Amino acid sequence: MPENKAVIYEGPGKVEVESTEYPSFELKEGPGVNPLNVGRKTPHGVILKVAATNICGSDQHMVRGRTTAPQGLALGHEITGEVVEVGRDVEFIKEGDLVSVPFNIACGRCRNCKEGKTGVCLNVNPDRPGSAYGYVDMGGWTGGQADYVLVPYADWNLLKFPDKERALDKILDLTMLSDIFPTGFHGCVSAGVGPGSTVYIAGAGPVGLSAATSAFLLGAAVVIVGDLNQDRLAQARSFGCETVDVSQADPKDQIEQILGVPEVDCAVDAVGFEARGHGREAQTERPATVLNTVMDVTRAGGAVGIPGLYVTGDPGAADEAAREGSLSLRIGLGWAKSLSFATGQCPVMRYHRQLMMAILHDRVQIAKNVNATVLPLEDAPRGYADFDKGAARKFVLDPHGIVRAHMPQPRQPA
Structure with a gap:
């Protein structure tokens, strides 16, 4: 044997x-x-x-x-x-x-x-x-x-x-x-990416880069990838993505500089529960930041794909609520904008x-x-x-x- x-x-x-x-x-x-x-x-x-x-x-x-x-x-x-x-x-x-x-x-x-x-x-x-x-x-x-x-x-x-x-x-x-190619693709399909779409993808790790690849495969006009890791942002740019450095400012402001408007048609959360804040809080763990950001930057009536991992048990979380997967989400914002959400394993x-x-x-x-x-x-x-x-x-x-x-x-x- x-x-x-x-x-x-x-x-x-x-x-x-x-x-x-x-x-x-x-x-x-x-x-x-x-x-x-x-x-x-x-x-x-x-x-x-x-x-x-x-x-x-x-x-x-x-x-x-x-x-x-x-x-x-x-x-x-x-x-x-x-x-x-x-x-x-x-x-x-x-x-x-x-x-x-x-x-x-x-x-x-x-x-x-x-x-x-x-x-x-x-x-x-x-x-x-x-x-x-x-x-x-x-x-x-x-x-x-x-x-x-x-x-x-x-x-x-x-x-x-x-x-x-x-x-x-x-x-x-x-x-x-x-895993990662179908997972990124699923995030984009769930978010409604299609020909001519403008897309924001949070996270330039392998799943985020797979989602960006998938967005182009689905016909997106502009794919914007956000991260605070400069090497990963450079990797996203290597195949045609626009990028935003979330450590510098709110992604919404940088998206407006790229598109002329502060919103996209579709957004994908490829980060998950170990998310960090934006701007001055970029080195601080803020597990709800990405979810709230993708709701903020997606146009009314749009959709958000969430292939990023969220867990029901996180012993290393910063607070008691996050340890059991309870996050401070702006669900009222998502409701007011009539956003659709898709979560879970691809x-x-x-x-x-x-x-x-x-x-x-x-x-x-x-x-x-x-x-x-x-x-x-x-x-x-x-x-x-x-x-x-x-x-x-x-x-x-x-x-x-x-x-x-x-x-x-x-x-x-x-």
């Missing part, structure tokens, strides 16, 4: 790459595993050899100690891999297939799954609707920042790439299909096939836009540390060297 290693959360600010058990077709007791899931059989699953697995901002929330994640949790919900074992009940996925794994685990059988709401599947997490790999309070399905990982309900969950060799040539782009299956086709047919360069940077699995602690410092990069872990083997080689001097 092959050796397996995984990225393990060892407490606030610390992750380690450790030897761990090779996956089996049964959920076993372990850190974060819901007791009601222990012993659950998964003959409908497959085991993947992980080709690429990414570090996500949602992982970073846990590593910072801003959730109730238990020590010893195996991390990672952005997974692309090759099928190496197939459960007895799997009919259509075969050994050797190269696949993308939606970060939402979904059964395909419940009411929500049948309605396309795969982010809130009713059958995979005994505590509440919705589940994900390697994430706190999500049922305890083992994370995919590892050499090998189990994926349940494989025929339903997996997106098979139609041409394996062609997919390997674009593996760095395709690995973004497991239902990845709703978008990933279409986005795969856009990648395979060279309609989008998502890896370039998010500055994808490849690391071996053993360098995951360095990737987490650099990401925490605000690196303008999307770190992609490459456990078996598959991504590096298929990256374009630099030209040699004549």
Whole structure:
């Protein structure tokens, strides 16, 4: 049986790459595993050899100690891999297939799954609707920042790439299909982005940059990205975005300088609950700031997409209300402007096939836009540390060297 290693959360600010058990077709007791899931059989699953697995901002929330994640949790919900074992009940996925794994685990059988709401599947997490790999309070399905990982309900969950060799040539782009590209796209679709739209995206991290990429793909006329990290703002400008530095002034004033009016058609919150203030409060945590700002800058009758993560338990919050997810929102402003809101996990299956086709047919360069940077699995602690410092990069872990083997080689001097 092959050796397996995984990225393990060892407490606030610390992750380690450790030897761990090779996956089996049964959920076993372990850190974060819901007791009601222990012993659950998964003959409908497959085991993947992980080709690429990414570090996500949602992982970073846990590593910072801003959730109730238990020590010893195996991390990672952005997974692309090759099928190496197939459960007895799997009919259509075969050994050797190269696949993308939606970060939402979904059964395909419940009411929500049948309605396309795969982010809130009713059958995979005994505590509440919705589940994900390697994430706190999500049922305890083992994370995919590892050499090998189990994926349940494989025929339903997996997106098979139609041409394996062609997919390997674009593996760095395709690995973004497991989460951030569909998540950014979902934020824009929820906000009503379309041809000719003006769009404000709060946050220039990987999800924000994915949302900006998606806005252009959907036909936006102007995409404005707000952040206080200069390197991330420069990355947004590298593919045509306008930018506002929220540490300097209110975004509304800067939006007016760009558009001539202080409002946009659509807005996306790609920051979430660790938001900071604007202007003089830019270094102070203000968890409701972004939500209130996107309401303020969106025109009356517009919509706001909120793919940024908000939690029900934040032990590191500045006040008691925020520790349980209660924020000081200007809901009266949103009501007065007749704004629409969409929140929650992106239902990845709703978008990933279409986005795969856009990648395979060279309609989008998502890896370039998010500055994808490849690391071996053993360098995951360095990737987490650099990401925490605000690196303008999307770190992609490459456990078996598959991504590096298929990256374009630099030209040699004549």
